[in-house]
Amino acid sequence: MYKGKARAYTNIALIKYWGKKDEALILPMNNSLSLTLDAFYTETSITFAEDFAEDRFFLDGIEQSAAATKKISAFLDMIRSEADCPLYASIDSRNFVPTAAGLASSASGLAALAGACNEALNMQLSVEELSRLARKGSGSACRSIYGGFAEWQQGTDDTSYALQVASDDWENDLSMIFILINDQEKEVSSRDGMRRTVETSSFYDGWLTAAAKDLVTIKQAIADKDFAALGAVTEANALKMHGTTLAAQPPFTYWSPESLRAMDCVRHIRQQGLPCYFTMDAGPNVKVLCQKRDEQAILDALQANFTPEQLVLAHAGSGLTALPLENDVPKMSK
Numbered sequence: 293m294y295k296g297k298a299r300a301y302t303n304i305a306l307i308k309y310w311g312k313k314d315e316a317l318i319l320p321m322n323n324s325l326s327l328t329l330d331a332f333y334t335e336t337s338i339t340f341a342e343d344f345a346e347d348r349f350f351l352d353g354i355e356q357s358a359a360a361t362k363k364i365s366a367f368l369d370m371i372r373s374e375a376d377c378p379l380y381a382s383i384d385s386r387n388f389v390p391t392a393a394g395l396a397s398s399a400s401g402l403a404a405l406a407g408a409c410n411e412a413l414n415m416q417l418s419v420e421e422l423s424r425l426a427r428k429g430s431g432s433a434c435r436s437i438y439g440g441f442a443e444w445q446q447g448t449d450d451t452s453y454a455l456q457v458a459s460d461d462w463e464n465d466l467s468m469i470f471i472l473i474n475d476q477e478k479e480v481s482s483r484d485g486m487r488r489t490v491e492t493s494s495f496y497d498g499w500l501t502a503a504a505k506d507l508v509t510i511k512q513a514i515a516d517k518d519f520a521a522l523g524a525v526t527e528a529n530a531l532k533m534h535g536t537t538l539a540a541q542p543p544f545t546y547w548s549p550e551s552l553r554a555m556d557c558v559r560h561i562r563q564q565g566l567p568c569y570f571t572m573d574a575g576p577n578v579k580v581l582c583q584k585r586d587e588q589a590i591l592d593a594l595q596a597n598f599t600p601e602q603l604v605l606a607h608a609g610s611g612l613t614a615l616p617l618e619n620d621v622p623k624m625s626k
């Protein structure tokens with residue numbers, strides 16, 4: 293029996309990953325750049341044992357469906373072959389989120405799982421190798437290996453992973469406020485949404501050209517610690533990503549009327565002189581990037597429009613961490 297445990301934090305892309313050039317390998321069409329956050333994380337322990345007859349996947353103590361377990365099994369199959377371990381596994385994953393608002397993230401989940409496997413099977417992977425492995429579970433997970441800013445370089449199978457973006461710890465001056473929007477509509481998953489967009493959106497070529505330029509701009513903003521430049525390109529990049537969905541066939545959007553109200557609110561606060569910028573992912577929630585020194589004033593302004601339960605404050609988080617095991621179960625020997 294081999295056991296390992298790890299914690300990974302979620303990350304939010306400032307330059308979005310939107311579209312794959314290889315669906316099976318999860319190779320992206322464009323580089324992306326993210327900030328890892330402290331408010332949401334996953335802790336996963338995995339046990340590989342001789343007497344297991346199948347993989348079993350428990351999330352927050354509840355055994356998951358055959359379909360959900362199948363996805364995890366496919367990921368584990370790859371690891372089993374890489375680590376030369378034939379054993380089935382039991383996975384116990386816990387999401388730590390401040391509210392029950394559906395903020396669980398595949399990024400922290402798959403990064404934590406990759407980390408737990410690395411521990412249990414004594415794979416001794418470097419951060420780049422861990423990032424590459426996590427990528428094959430969920431693209432955005434490759435960025436959660438690192439704290440602070442990370443850039444996922446599209447590469448080829450062997451070279452597609454994220455790297456730390458040097459920032460002189462500037463991320464510790466930044467905050468992100470989540471505005472949780474309840475949406476009744478059925479969501480299009482990011483996986484389905486990006487596929488439909490790549491295949492059908494007449495705006496997709498424009499997205500790729502713009503994302504490459506935005507990446508150059510944001511790296512300069514980080515090097516210069518220029519918050520206005522960072523925020524402006526973050527907001528503009530998210531708008532361009534969301535623009536592509538409107539030109540897909542059939543068209544779709546992740547925006548709800550409440551999302552638009554939140555975006556408007558952020559622009560209004562900015563016009564009042566408090567620097568803040570929004571971004572959005574494959575769902576209706578709006579995330580507000582600001583400087584720590586302004587976070588209270590911006591929270592106060594947002595509270596005039598949203599309930600305290602809708603607002604979650606986050607700061608920069610750390611990278612993937614191996615966790616000690618509760619009892620003395622051996623790792624696989626090399």
Ligand code: FM0
Binds near residue numbers: 398432574
């Ligand atoms: O995070 O199909 O990683 O860069 O969040 O599992 O590779 O869930 F807004 C969308 C995340 C996409 C932007 O996609 O997809 C970003 C998004 P997978 P993910």
